[in-house]
Amino acid sequence: MPQAEFSIIEKYFAGIGSSQWPPELPSGDDAAILEIPEGKQAVMSVDTLIAGVHFPLETSPADIAHKSLAVNLSDLAAMGASPAWFLLSLTIPDTNESWLDSFSASLRKIAEQYRIELVGGDTCHGPLSITIQVTGLVDKDKYITRSSANPGDLILVSGQIGNAALGLAHLQNRIQLEEKLIVPCLEAVNRPTPRLCLTDFLRNFANAAIDLSDGLVGDLKHILDKSKVGASISQDALPVNEWIVDNDAYEYALSGGDDYELCLTISPGYKDQIMLWNQKNPDCQLHLIGQITESGFYLHTENETIDLSNTKGYQHFGK
Amino acid sequence: MPQAEFSIIEKYFAGIGSSQWPPELPSGDDAAILEIPEGKQAVMSVDTLIAGVHFPLETSPADIAHKSLAVNLSDLAAMGASPAWFLLSLTIPDTNESWLDSFSASLRKIAEQYRIELVGGDTCHGPLSITIQVTGLVDKDKYITRSSANPGDLILVSGQIGNAALGLAHLQNRIQLEEKLIVPCLEAVNRPTPRLCLTDFLRNFANAAIDLSDGLVGDLKHILDKSKVGASISQDALPVNEWIVDNDAYEYALSGGDDYELCLTISPGYKDQIMLWNQKNPDCQLHLIGQITESGFYLHTENETIDLSNTKGYQHFGK
Numbered sequence: 001m002p003q004a005e006f007s008i009i010e011k012y013f014a015g016i017g018s019s020q021w022p023p024e025l026p027s028g029d030d031a032a033i034l035e036i037p038e039g040k041q042a043v044m045s046v047d048t049l050i051a052g053v054h055f056p057l058e059t060s061p062a063d064i065a066h067k068s069l070a071v072n073l074s075d076l077a078a079m080g081a082s083p084a085w086f087l088l089s090l091t092i093p094d095t096n097e098s099w100l101d102s103f104s105a106s107l108r109k110i111a112e113q114y115r116i117e118l119v120g121g122d123t124c125h126g127p128l129s130i131t132i133q134v135t136g137l138v139d140k141d142k143y144i145t146r147s148s149a150n151p152g153d154l155i156l157v158s159g160q161i162g163n164a165a166l167g168l169a170h171l172q173n174r175i176q177l178e179e180k181l182i183v184p185c186l187e188a189v190n191r192p193t194p195r196l197c198l199t200d201f202l203r204n205f206a207n208a209a210i211d212l213s214d215g216l217v218g219d220l221k222h223i224l225d226k227s228k229v230g231a232s233i234s235q236d237a238l239p240v241n242e243w244i245v246d247n248d249a250y251e252y253a254l255s256g257g258d259d260y261e262l263c264l265t266i267s268p269g270y271k272d273q274i275m276l277w278n279q280k281n282p283d284c285q286l287h288l289i290g291q292i293t294e295s296g297f298y299l300h301t302e303n304e305t306i307d308l309s310n311t312k313g314y315q316h317f318g319k
Numbered sequence: 320m321p322q323a324e325f326s327i328i329e330k331y332f333a334g335i336g337s338s339q340w341p342p343e344l345p346s347g348d349d350a351a352i353l354e355i356p357e358g359k360q361a362v363m364s365v366d367t368l369i370a371g372v373h374f375p376l377e378t379s380p381a382d383i384a385h386k387s388l389a390v391n392l393s394d395l396a397a398m399g400a401s402p403a404w405f406l407l408s409l410t411i412p413d414t415n416e417s418w419l420d421s422f423s424a425s426l427r428k429i430a431e432q433y434r435i436e437l438v439g440g441d442t443c444h445g446p447l448s449i450t451i452q453v454t455g456l457v458d459k460d461k462y463i464t465r466s467s468a469n470p471g472d473l474i475l476v477s478g479q480i481g482n483a484a485l486g487l488a489h490l491q492n493r494i495q496l497e498e499k500l501i502v503p504c505l506e507a508v509n510r511p512t513p514r515l516c517l518t519d520f521l522r523n524f525a526n527a528a529i530d531l532s533d534g535l536v537g538d539l540k541h542i543l544d545k546s547k548v549g550a551s552i553s554q555d556a557l558p559v560n561e562w563i564v565d566n567d568a569y570e571y572a573l574s575g576g577d578d579y580e581l582c583l584t585i586s587p588g589y590k591d592q593i594m595l596w597n598q599k600n601p602d603c604q605l606h607l608i609g610q611i612t613e614s615g616f617y618l619h620t621e622n623e624t625i626d627l628s629n630t631k632g633y634q635h636f637g638k
Contacts, residue, residue, distance in 0.1 A: 024360060028545070029464050030397040030530055031364035031455070036355040041343060044438065045350035046406040046452055050445040078349040087365040089450050119363065126369035126448065131408050133365055133452040136350070145348050211349055226347070 008095065008123050012104035013088065016118035017111025021084050021137065023119045032119035034085055036137065043081035043136040043143060047072050051128035055190070056171055061099045062106035063190035064130065069110050071213065072134040073194035074260040078211040080144040080202040081136030083114050088121035089131040114196060142203060144264075147226035149208035153265035153292035155231060156274065158195050158284060160239045161216055162249075163188035165256025181243055192260035197284035202264060205273055209264040215255035217299075217308055220263055224297055230309070233290030235301040254299070265292055327414065327442050331423035335437035336430025338403050340456065342438045351438035353404055355456065362400035362455040362462060366391050370447035374509070375490055380418045381425035382509035387449040388429050390532065392513030393579040397530040399463040399521040400455030402433050407440035408450040433515060461522060463583075468527035468546035472584035472611035475593065477514050477603065479558045480535055481568075482507035484575025500562055511579035516603035521583060524592055528583040534574035536618075536627055539582055543616055549628070552609030554620040573618070584611055 025033035036042055049068050051057055059067075069086065076083055088107075092099070111118060116134065167185030169175045177185060195211070202209055208227055210219050216238075224231055240253045266273070271288075278285050297309040328346070344352035355361055368387050370376055378386075388405065395402055407426075411418070430437060435453065486504035488494045496504060514530070521528055527546055529538050535557075543550055559572045585592070590607075597604050616628040 024460075025462070025464065029466075030394040030528075031362045031400070031453075033398075033457070033462050034361040034363060035459075036361060038357065042353040042355060042361065042454075043350045044353060044404075044406060044452075044454070046408045046440055046450070048408040048410060048441060048443060048450060050410060050443060053443060053445050075349040079352075081350070085363075087363060087452055089365050089367040091367060091369060091448065121365055122367060124367060124369060124372060126372050127446040129410065129445065129448060131365070131367060131450040133363075133406055134350075135361075135363070138352070140354075141343075143344070143352050145344065147348075209349075 008100065012100045013118060013121070016104065016108045017116050019084050019117035020082070020115055023085060023117065026117070026119045032085070032087070034119065034135070039140050040137040041140055041143065043076060043079050043138055044133065045072055045075040046131060046133040047075070048129055048131040059190060061103035065103045065106035066110050066191050068130040068132050069107060069116070070192045070194045071260060072132045073114055073116070073196060074192065074211040074213070076134055076136035077195045077198060078144070078209045078262055079136065079138065080142065080199055080206070080209070081138045082199065083116035083134065083196065084137050085117050085119045085135045087133045088118060090121065090123045091126040091129045092123065093125065093128055114194065144202050144206050144209045145226070146208055146210050146223045149223050149227035149229050149265040149292045150267070151229055151292050151294045152268055153207055154268055154271060154288055155220070155233060155290045155292060156264050156266065156286045157212070157216065157239060157261055157289050158198060158286055159193070159259070159261040160241060161212060161259045161261055162240045162244050162253030162256050164192065164258035165252040166243065168258070177243060181241060184241070188259065192258070194260060195262045195284065197281065198262055201277055205266045205270045206264045207266060209262055212259045212261045212263055213257060215257040216263065217254045221297065223263070223265065230293040230295040230297055231290055232293050232298045232300065235299055237287065237289045239287040327419065328440070331419045332407065332437060332440070335423065335427045336435050338436035339401070339434055340403050342404060342436065346437065346439035351404070351406070353438065353454070358459050359456040360459055360462065362395060362398050362457055363452065364391055364394035365450060365452040366394070367448055367450040378509060380422035383449065384422045384425035385429050385510050387451050388426060388435070389511045389513045390579060391451045391453040392433055392435070392515060393511065393530040393532070395453055395455035396514045396517060397463070397528045397581055398455065398457065399461065399518055399525070399528070400457045401518065402435035402453065402515065403456050404436050404438045404454045406452045407437060409440065409442045410445045410448045411442065412444065412447055433513065463521050463525050463528045464545070465527055465529050465542045466545035468542050468548050468584040468611045469586070470548055470611050470613045471587055472526055473587055473590060473607055474539070474550060474552060474609045474611060475583050475585065475605045476531070476535065476558060476580055476608050477517060477605055478512070478578070478580040479560060480531060480578045480580055481559045481563050481572030481575050483511065483577035484571040485560070485562065487577070496562060500560060503560070507578065511577070513579060514581045514603065516600060517581055520596055524585045524589045525583040526585060528581055531578045531580045531582055532576060534576040535582065536573045540616065542582070542584065549612040549614040549616055550609055551612050551617045551619065554618055556606065556608045558606040
């Protein structure tokens with residue numbers, strides 16, 4: 001790496017985060033060396049965030065750093081994996097020290113919070129984009145996929161959905177949110193919470209899971225396709241804020257995307273576990289929104305049943 | 320992922336490459352699941368290539384694909400690791416089918432050649448850039464680092480250095496190469512060879528190694544800094560083509576960068592192994608260019624000794 005790049009890494013990115021499984025050899029060589037404990041499997045994912053595409057150009061460096069790691073941690077959460085290490089490839093237009101200060105401080109904070117350690121990466125100059133590759137660990141064969149949902153399974157969604165899409169619409173002056181909704185909706189756009197709080201619940205009860213990056217309908221459809229099953233969901237049961245209800249604007253929740261909540265399916269026999277979980281975890285609530293069926297994909301509203309199984313139905317809610 | 324992204328991945332990037340260690344669960348979920356065999360450690364690196372920064376804008380998609388994976392494989396080579404899996408994050412300005420055809424066909428070819436398997440990734444729209452994260456495997460604690468060079472070690476360089484910088488200068492009309500040098504120099508820019516041919520030699524004999532991405536002086540300096548040693552190298556011994564000799568233009572070899580040859584150090588007791596290796600591996604030659612010392616960093620030319628140990632000396636050859 002060029003000297004300039006080396007200095008940036010040394011100055012801003014040394015010692016970010018800490019892992020339950022410290023690297024054998026962290027960054028500073030051509031590659032990092034990681035030891036995977038016996039009985040564990042590695043879970044790997046990569047996501048790129050591009051300025052103007054995945055976040056508005058005016059987003060603060062602290063929010064960009066948070067979101068870049070959060071969306072990757074969300075993939076680990078969906079697989080039931082515990083965060084271990086990450087690599088960062090950072091492309092910046094220029095070496096702006098205050099930007100790098102804020103970016104790296106925020107990255108450090110979220111990395112510490114979720115116990116993941118930065119073990120390598122590179123920086124270069126170009127249009128602003130951030131690629132993070134995460135590795136998590138799971139007990140052998142205990143990972144959760146999209147392909148094991150069974151007919152009869154209950155479909156659950158965490159948190160509240162549609163907030164990120166509402167926040168973005170507000171930022172772009174397409175809608176006007178009332179004061180008290182602005183904070184949670186902007187928080188959803190800029191500071192999504194990876195639902196690692198659900199790891200134990202997933203490991204114990206989930207048959208299938210996915211994180212909601214592109215909207216409930218599209219993402220749940222991945223589970224249905226992979227598991228070769230159908231689903232029936234109820235609009236009234238969707239965990240949404242009052243603006244969506246008052247404005248009958250469920251499209252934000254159904255296809256808005258960027259929520260990074262989890263959608264999971266569990267056997268109906270575990271129904272009581274939902275209430276028990278919710279009593280103990282007020283910040284990580286689960287909501288029952290429907291059920292896995294043999295085939296088809298339907299949304300039940302107060303007045304009609306909408307077929308979501310073909311692209312047309314899905315594009316009805318398209319962004 | 321949005322439907323459009325999903326289709327691109329299915330159409331162009333399914334089943335690329337194959338690994339000695341097939342993934343437990345390849346792409347198509349939120350993350351890939353990889354099983355690391357007992358007694359092995361994972362070696363991970365990430366590199367981003369940006370259009371106009373790391374390759375000229377007019378570079379062919381086939382060359383871009385080759386180079387994107389090659390530079391990452393080069394990091395594995397420098398660590399003495401065997402390629403296993405990679406993740407691709409591809410940012411493209413638009414969905415150009417013939418571009419994607421060429422890019423993915425070339426990626427498939429180099430992935431097959433070096434036995435590495437694509438296990439996941441994402442695609443999005445934005446300024447053209449390619450991030451690849453590679454994972455290799457090494458026998459436990461048998462990896463090679465930059466930090467174990469010893470005074471007395473012989474310093475070796477593979478292949479020929481300076482060609483990539485010459486090729487780039489030719490493309491940019493800064494120099495005019497004679498016909499027979501154009502092909503190897505453009506090949507060096509666009510189709511670098513990751514020196515995985517040296518893995519066995521490294522494992523058996525190397526004390527330290529690094530890949531030459533930024534130029535011999537800068538990269539060797541990383542070994543010296545990390546190993547807390549010095550070096551003395553001879554200009555006449557540098558493996559360069561005749562244009563560099565004829566034009567006394569050794570700066571291309573010393574600080575040109577982008578060669579992706581390996582620089583390694585071995586105990587002097589292994590000197591005979593160099594000749595033995597070279598006899599058996601005509602396509603993967605090793606050249607003795609100098610020796611590790613207690614301290615200092617000197618280049619001996621026919622007429623003078625140049626101190627490379629401070630930034631000034633190094634920047635004398637700066638890009």
